[in-house]
Amino acid sequence: MKNFKETLYDAVCQEFRIDKMYFESKTEHQHLMIFHNAQLGRVMTLDGVVQTTEADEFIYHEMMAHVPIFAHGNAKKVLIIGGGDGGMLREVLRHDGIEVTQVEIDQAVIDMSVQYLPKHSQGAYDDPRANIVIADGIDFVRNSDEKFDVIISDSTDPIGPGEVLFTEDFYGLAKTRLNEGGVIATQNGVPFFQQDELINTYQRMGKHFSDTTFYGASIPTYYGGIMTFAWGTDNTALRNTPLATLQARFEKAGFKTRYYNPAIHQAAFALPQYLINALNGN
Ligand code: SAM
Helix, strand or coil: CCEEECCCCCCCCCEEECCEEEEEEECCCCEEEEEEECCCEEEEEECCEEEEECCCHHHHHHHHHHHHHHHHCCCCEEEEEECCCCHHHHHHCCCCCCEEEEEECCHHHHHHHHHHCHHHHCCHHHCCCEEEEECCHHHHHHHCCCCEEEEEEECCCCCHHHHHHHCHHHHHHHHHCEEEEEEEEEECCCCCCCHHHHHHHHHHHHCCCCEEEEEEEECCCCCCCEEEEEEEECCCCHHHCCHHHHHHHHHHHCCCCCCCCHHHHHHCCCCCHHHHHHHCCC
């Protein structure tokens, strides 16, 4: 039986047994694989890096969708950049009264995910509240004149097509697409191994938003400890939304989650000291 060996880092790696291969091909933009692993369910990789697994995707998608939306409290329009597997679209659409534009660079990721990872999107791509655009996310924020309350960048790592989504340009352009009081949350890697990414984002995003920080969650198959989500907004009150307010919004939303709850939402903004030190240049 073959194994998949992740190629994200030089000197350490994780390996998954491929119990059944569903799809493997070079798309127009990247090398895409979807296979089954007995412990993790279906696994998607892009360019040799694990993107999502059926077993632990709920942690990532719930934390990236619900933290900014519940903190905002009145989001009507959400922009998702990337997220071709459909898990983020599914979670965002659980909120009533929200319209979503999703900008994904690679149509093949959407098509293959609908076919081989259907538990991720669960029909979200057929929802009339979703507008799907196939384009590079940076071109969309540069050329569109639409405004959003929440922007979620569910991108690959800053290598290949995802690299532009970690630039100062991108953060500045994304800000022009936010309504007043809006917030952007971005996938920002596992800082124990990807500390440069954390510091770069802090500096680049910090040039455009008066409140730039990170919140975290541990997602087992993004190994190496907590992963961070970057948080950029000019509404400094958002990250300190009171627990009672989050609880009221969560109850009103009326859906069940498996990882997210208001207490973990608040706690996720507490960063370990080694990351605070890194952000302060120590
Ligand atoms: N949860 C994953 C993670 O943490 O690594 C991300 C998963 S999602 C599959 C990432 C998506 O971002 C991919 O479908 C990829 O095609 C898309 N993507 C990469 N660069 C992009 C860009 N410049 N514009 C829009 N989408 C992009």
